[in-house]
Amino acid sequence: xxxxxxxxxxxxxxxxxxxxxxxxxxxxxxxxxxxxxxxxxxxxxxxxxxxxxxxxxxxxxxxxxxxxxxxxxxxxxxxxxxxxxxxxxxxxxxxxxxxxxxxxxxxxxxxxxxxxxxxxxxxxxxxxxxxxxxxxxxxxxxxxxxxxxxxxxxxxxxxxxxxxxxxxxxxxxxxxxxxxxxxxxxxxxxxxxxxxxxxxxxxxxxxxxxxxxxxxxxxxxxxxxxxxxxxxxxxxxxxxxxxxxxxxxxxxxxxxxxxxxxxxxxxxxxxxxxxxxxxxxxxxxxxxxxxxxxxxxxxxxxxxxxxxxxxxxxxxxxxxxxxxxxxxxxxxxxxxxxxxxxxxxxxxxxxxx
Ligand code: AMP
Ligand code: MG
Numbered sequence: 001x002x003x004x005x006x007x008x009x010x011x012x013x014x015x016x017x018x019x020x021x022x023x024x025x026x027x028x029x030x031x032x033x034x035x036x037x038x039x040x041x042x043x044x045x046x047x048x049x050x051x052x053x054x055x056x057x058x059x060x061x062x063x064x065x066x067x068x069x070x071x072x073x074x075x076x077x078x079x080x081x082x083x084x085x086x087x088x089x090x091x092x093x094x095x096x097x098x099x100x101x102x103x104x105x106x107x108x109x110x111x112x113x114x115x116x117x118x119x120x121x122x123x124x125x126x127x128x129x130x131x132x133x134x135x136x137x138x139x140x141x142x143x144x145x146x147x148x149x150x151x152x153x154x155x156x157x158x159x160x161x162x163x164x165x166x167x168x169x170x171x172x173x174x175x176x177x178x179x180x181x182x183x184x185x186x187x188x189x190x191x192x193x194x195x196x197x198x199x200x201x202x203x204x205x206x207x208x209x210x211x212x213x214x215x216x217x218x219x220x221x222x223x224x225x226x227x228x229x230x231x232x233x234x235x236x237x238x239x240x241x242x243x244x245x246x247x248x249x250x251x252x253x254x255x256x257x258x259x260x261x262x263x264x265x266x267x268x269x270x271x272x273x274x275x276x277x278x279x280x281x282x283x284x285x286x287x288x289x290x291x292x293x294x295x296x297x298x299x300x301x302x303x304x305x306x307x308x309x310x311x312x313x314x315x316x317x318x319x320x321x322x323x324x325x326x327x328x329x330x331x332x333x334x335x336x337x338x339x340x341x342x343x344x345x346x347x348x349x350x351x352x353x
Contacts, residue, residue, distance in 0.1 A: 044066055044067070045064050045065070045066065045213070045214075045230035046064070046065055046066070046067060046068045046070075046071045046230070047062060047063070047064050047071070047229065047230045048062070048063050048065075048068065048071040048072055048075055049061070049062040049063075050075050050079070052079050054079065054082050054083055054086055054219075055082065055086050055090065055195065055196060055199060055219060055220075056092070057196070057219065057220040058220065059079065059082055059217075059218065059219050059220075060216075060217075060218045061075050061078045061079065061203065061207070061215065061216070061217050061218070062215060062216045063075050063078070063207055063212040063214070063215045064212060064213050064214035064215060064227065064228070064229060064230050065211055065212045065213055066211070066213065070210065070211045070212065071212065073210050073211075074206075074207040074208075074210040074211060074212035074215065075207070077206045077207060077209075077210050078203040078204070078206055078207045078215070078217060079203075080206075081199070081202050081203045081206045082199045082200075082202075082203050082219065085115075085195075085198065085199045085202060086199070088113065088115065088116060089116060089119065089191055089195050089198075090195075091139070091188070091189065091190060091191065097110070097112045097113060097116045098112075098116065098189055098191065101180045101182065101189060102139070102182065102187075102188045102189055104181075104182070105182035105183075105184065105185050105186060105187040105188065106182065106183065106184050106185030106186070106187070107185070108181070109172070109174060109177065109179035109180060109181035110179060110180055110181070111177065111178060111179050112178060112179065112180055114178065115202075116180075117173065117175070117178050117180070119191065119194065119195070119198050119302070120136070120171070120173055120180060120189070121173060122194070122198075122302055122303070122306065123136045123191065123194050123306060124136075124168060124171065124173065126194070126303070126306040126307060126310055127168045127310075129307070129310070129322060129326070130307070130310030130311065130313065130314055130322065131314065131318070132168070132282055132283070133281075133282070133288075133309075133310040133311070133312075133313030133314040134193060134194075134306050134307070134309050134310030134313065135166060135168045135282040136168060136171070136189050136190055136191055136193070136194065137165065137166045137167060137168040137170065137171055137182075137187060137188075137189065137190075137282075138166055138190050138193075138280055138282055139165075139166075139187070139188030139189055139190035140162040140165045140166060140186060140187070140188050141159065141162045141163075141166055141280050141282075141285040142190045142192065142278075142280065143188065144158055144159065144162055144285075145276070145278070145280065145287075147267050147268065147269065147276065147277065147278045148267050148268065148269055148278075151269035151271070151276070153271065153276065159285045159286075162285060163285060164184070164186070165184055165186045165187045165188065166187075166282055166285070170182065170183035170184060170187060171183075171187070171189065192278075193262075193279075193305065193306060193309035193310075194302060194305050194306040194309070195305075196219040196220055196221075196222045196305055197219070197222040197224075197258065197260055197300075197301035197302045197303070197304055197305025197306065198301070198302045198305070199219055200217040200218070200219045200222050200223065200224040200258065200301040200305075201224055201258065201300050201301040201302050203217045203219075203224070204217050204224040204225075204226050204301075207226075208226060208227075212226075212227070213227045213228070214226060214227030214228045214229055214230070214235075215227060216235050217301075220266075221260055221261040221262065221263070221266065221308070222258070222259075222260045222301050222304065222305045223237060223254075223258060223259045223260070223301070224257075224258045224300075224301040225237075225254045225255060225256065225257055225258070225259075226255075226256050227255070227256070228255060233253070234253035234254060234255040235253065235254050235255065236251060236252075236253055237251065237252055237253070237254050237259050238250075238251050239251070239252075239259075239261060239293075239295050239331060239349075240261065240263065240265075240293070241352075242263050242264065242265050242292035242293040242333050242337075243265070243292065243337065245265075247352070248352050249293075249331075249333070249339075249351070249352060250295075250331060250339075250349050250350060250351045250352060251349075251350050251352070252297070252329075252345070252348050252349045252350065253348070254297070256299065257297060257298065257299055258297070258298060258299065258300055258301035258303070258304040258305075259295060259296070259297050259304060260295065260296050260301065260304035260305045260307075260308040261293055261294070261295045261308060262279055262293065262294050262308040262309045262311075262312045263292065263293035263294075263312075264277040264279065264287065264288075264291070264292055264293070264312075265277075265292070265293070266278065268287075275287070279309060279312050279313065280313075281313050282313070288312055288313040288315075289335060290312075290313075290314070290315030290316060290334065290335055291311075291312045291315060291316060291319070291332060291333060291334055291335060292333040292334070292335060292337065293312075293332075293333045294308045294309075294311045294312040294319065294330065294331070294332050294333070295308065295329075295330065295331040295332075296308045296311065296323070296328055296329065296330055297328065297329030297330070297331075297344075297345055298328050298329065307322075307323075307326075307328065311323065311330065311332065315334070316332045316334040316338070316340050319332055320332060320340050320342060323342040323344070324342055324343060324344075327344055328342060328344055329342055329344045329345030329348075329349070330342040330344075330345060331345060331349055339351065
């Protein structure tokens with residue numbers, strides 16, 4: 001029962017802007033003696049959970065700390081950190097650094113903060129790992145599809161036009177000047193596939209600094225855990241079944257790790273029996289067709305977010321090979337519903353009956 005209460009369900013609602021994470025129990029138990037993360041030692045721990053709408057999605061944070069004041073302060077700091085990063089990075093906010101980079105496409109390099117530079121550097125690294133499956137230059141195509149706000153299949157001519165602008169090798173990072181230059185006018189960076197994980201990662205770090213001993217930061221389908229729960233156990237995570245809303249496909253326990261899921265059920269529309277969803281194959285600019293969902297498990301959420309999206313595009317065969325090469329946990333549901341689990345995750349991921 002306790003396990004069920006604490007299970008986090010990655011419940012994804014079609015036509016909503018993103019995947020939500022819904023803790024089954026939101027109650028904060030009063031301070032109670034419990035074993036510490038160190039094992040055995042009894043300390044007073046308080047657990048507090050709060051949710052806010054940020055980055056266009058539901059952000060839910062749980063903090064475990066020695067007092068209610070510290071737990072509350074770490075939650076507040078975690079949300080503030082995500083809001084700060086949204087203002088820095090969101091391409092929906094015209095004054096953000098990344099919007100300024102996009103506005104200067106083809107014109108001039110733009111100086112950015114170390115954080116933005118680091119995020120872009122990581123994004124381009126993952127583009128190489130995933131053989132271009134993960135591609136933050138996908139912006140013009142994302143705009144054309146505009147899923148799910150204005151569901152419509154773009155004309156072939158529109159996609160052909162957009163194809164000129166989605167080459168990530170034309171994103172130039174200058175580490176000396178810390179500038180970003182998009183070579184062609186019309187290019188547009190989209191960080192939808194990596195930004196939420198980056199934010200979850202940074203929020204967890206801030207919460208730790210404030211004094212939380214354990215926590216779980218969920219930004220849509222991107223989760224970052226640290227430390228342990230108040231009872232000393234790891235964080236139970238549920239992976240949403242891609243075709244049965246509300247059903248858990250598999251569970252795992254995580255500590256000091258991130259778990260990201262990308263799925264074709266998060267944002268999509270159906271037309272003539274075909275599912276059109278938000279993860280695009282940069283080669284065709286059509287929704288990627290080889291997977292229903294991909295979950296990646298690794299130490300940091302920036303990596304898991306970007307790789308979940310990139311492996312989704314690569315498909316089960318090349319994607320699993322990449323996960324094995326990088327030593328990552330991966331749970332891949334292919335287009336036919338078949339499940340593959342990387343050797344790194346096989347012993348710890350429990351498939352639901
Ligand atoms: P995620 O939910 O993390 O898989 O990210 C999906 C979001 O990333 C989409 O809504 C787009 O904003 C963006 N995106 C779509 N296709 C790609 C791609 N191939 N590479 C990188 N980002 C993408
Ligand atoms: Mg992603």
